[in-house]
Amino acid sequence: MSNLQPVDKMNIFEDIKKVLTSEDVANIEATFKRLKESKSDSNSKIQRNLTIVGAKLANLESSDNKYQVALAAMTKAFTEEIIKHDKSSKHMRRLSFIAIAYLCDPFDVIPDNDPDLGYADDIYMFFLVLKEIKKLDAATYKRIAESYKKCLV
């Protein structure tokens, strides 16, 4: 039997919920909603942010911060299980791009230069995306969760 935790029980997400204020949460949720709606300016921003994803991933992997390390693992898991996966739908890919592009933006809801909380909002954005993926396709969600754990090791 699988010992996978549901999305809202993953430790890193529990951690994040404790440190984010209700205002932060509302802002991140509003940003997620806005990014989901296809608008040309947000598409362009997503595209621009995704240009630097390779460098961003290298930066995160070299970090000692647990949030940044978790984000590197999440990015890899999304890339492997959705973006590179042949059977992923366009919508699933777009959701993944939203989370990864948000991660690449240093001037998001909590700017990344905040040493303690700078990446907490990025994790919450992944949480929102994962929650939506779980609703759409439990099997993909499971694959991401497994891949995430492997990438963390």
Next chain:
Amino acid sequence: MNILSTLSQRFKVYTYPDRHEIPASSGTYAWFFPLYAFDDFNEAQELADLYRNVFALDSTFSGEYQLTEKEYTEGRHTRSWQTVSLKADVTVSPTSTLPSDCQKIWEQVQALPETKKVFDQSLMAASLFTPPLYIGKTNDLATRYHQHLSDSGFKKRFENFCRKNKLPLSISDLIFCSLSLDVDSEKLMSDRIVDDSEGKDMNYLLEQILMKSARPPFSRQ
């Protein structure tokens, strides 16, 4: 010794993941802007304009700025914040438009993953041939790197610029280059040679000369 012939061994390039390899020794350093071929541009001109904006900043001026090019008028060419009076027989190219054949090449480059990858890498490598954003001289390169990363006027100025221009870059995305002489020479550079100079050394002198002559866009003059 011809110092120029030994530069290739003395010149080091670091990015954020290699930051732990920056030595805690004396040296000259410069920050360079990484030339990403951002994927949201359909036209090569847009990318060229974006980079023109980065390097057009003039650190000797403060306050708000906007890069606009005005029409050439006789004897006078105005570029937003800089006004230069000229008395010369010159031809001024009023715009920074790329040659018309560039767009076709750009489209071909974008069309194929292999050409795009090679072009992106060449552009990124060429970052070191752009004017540095900031130049300095320090007794401890590693410490200075981390100072700039955590809290510095340079960081604030650069990140404000990126925010304003919607660039997804922060100071940790920049390229840090260092250049050191041999240990003894670097030691001499950081020795106090003037009694009443408040601890200022030859490093300070060199840094000031570099800043005033090269006018790196994000150094405070």
